[in-house]
Amino acid sequence: MTKPLSGPEVARQIGEQFPDAVAEFDETVVLVHSEKLLEVARLLKQALELDYLTSITAVDFSEHFELVYHLTSIKNNHSLVLKTRCDKGEDPRVPSVVSLWQGADFQERDIYDLMGISFKGHPNLKRLYLWQGFQGHPLRKDFIGGAQD
Amino acid sequence: MEIEKLYISGELDQVESDEIDALIASSKEPYPDPIAWLDEEVKKSALVTSLENVLNWGRRYSVWPFLFFPACCAFELISTAMSRFDISRFGMELLRASPRQADLMLVAGTVTWKLAPALRRLYNQMPEPKWVVAMGACAISGGAFRGSYSVVPGVNLIVPVDVYIPGCPPRPEALLNGLTMLHRKIAKDTILGKDQDD
Numbered sequence: 213m214t215k216p217l218s219g220p221e222v223a224r225q226i227g228e229q230f231p232d233a234v235a236e237f238d239e240t241v242v243l244v245h246s247e248k249l250l251e252v253a254r255l256l257k258q259a260l261e262l263d264y265l266t267s268i269t270a271v272d273f274s275e276h277f278e279l280v281y282h283l284t285s286i287k288n289n290h291s292l293v294l295k296t297r298c299d300k301g302e303d304p305r306v307p308s309v310v311s312l313w314q315g316a317d318f319q320e321r322d323i324y325d326l327m328g329i330s331f332k333g334h335p336n337l338k339r340l341y342l343w344q345g346f347q348g349h350p351l352r353k354d355f356i357g358g359a360q361d
Numbered sequence: 362m363e364i365e366k367l368y369i370s371g372e373l374d375q376v377e378s379d380e381i382d383a384l385i386a387s388s389k390e391p392y393p394d395p396i397a398w399l400d401e402e403v404k405k406s407a408l409v410t411s412l413e414n415v416l417n418w419g420r421r422y423s424v425w426p427f428l429f430f431p432a433c434c435a436f437e438l439i440s441t442a443m444s445r446f447d448i449s450r451f452g453m454e455l456l457r458a459s460p461r462q463a464d465l466m467l468v469a470g471t472v473t474w475k476l477a478p479a480l481r482r483l484y485n486q487m488p489e490p491k492w493v494v495a496m497g498a499c500a501i502s503g504g505a506f507r508g509s510y511s512v513v514p515g516v517n518l519i520v521p522v523d524v525y526i527p528g529c530p531p532r533p534e535a536l537l538n539g540l541t542m543l544h545r546k547i548a549k550d551t552i553l554g555k556d557q558d559d
Contacts, residue, residue, distance in 0.1 A: 343474070343475055350510045
């Protein structure tokens, strides 16, 4: 059984390096500001040996989008849930983590396609499931589309 | 009153009697055999029919389906092809992997708009004569996914469909019923073109 890392302990470790990066934390989750995401992720990968990105999920809240990164260390058998937020605007943006975990490639394209969040620094950011001319992002709560009958 | 008079006078009996007498008088010679002009040898080895009948007979008992299985209806189709339901009873056991060797496209599942160009291209690659069967609710109308942003609401928007088989998914019996309906449809084809009436 993979052991979840303690949220406060990880938040303290991040705070030593980047004092204003952590926004919130609880028992198992650490929420960081999106502009510091890449630096924090690099630190976590090196210091805690979180070598495997299980999944990235995007959540559409009424005020903001939230991205949930499930990180796992295969070597040490522990895991962490890292979150970040971005504002709902014309072009919601967060830094890409493809440079750290190759597995993020398709998952970030998936989120870009269906949720409309751009990943800054992604090497090939284009739609994954839908075609290029598709209007809108279907998994957003405010999406209205498809056949109306 | 009129009817009674008719019976009493025996007029009706007279009409019948005249008809029969006339038929006897005109039926002295038997009708000639329509193929009497053929000699004995040819009669033994030839069967006379219309070209259309033979063509349609051959076509409907050798309909080779093409593998186009985008979703879960495929499993009912696979089950139909196996020994319990045995699609080869209808001369259809040769499931082709290439559209160029197939006569029938069985659309067994949900078609998305991203898949639709491939469906159209595969249909265009099939040689004439060709038929399409829409199997299951998704292929007929989009099914549970009708109104979705990505699902084609009915494959008849992409290719012409000959037979619709409802169900989610249809049981193998329903599929076989649909295929025999297709056979009946092929039997009605004319040489000059597909019968457009049904």
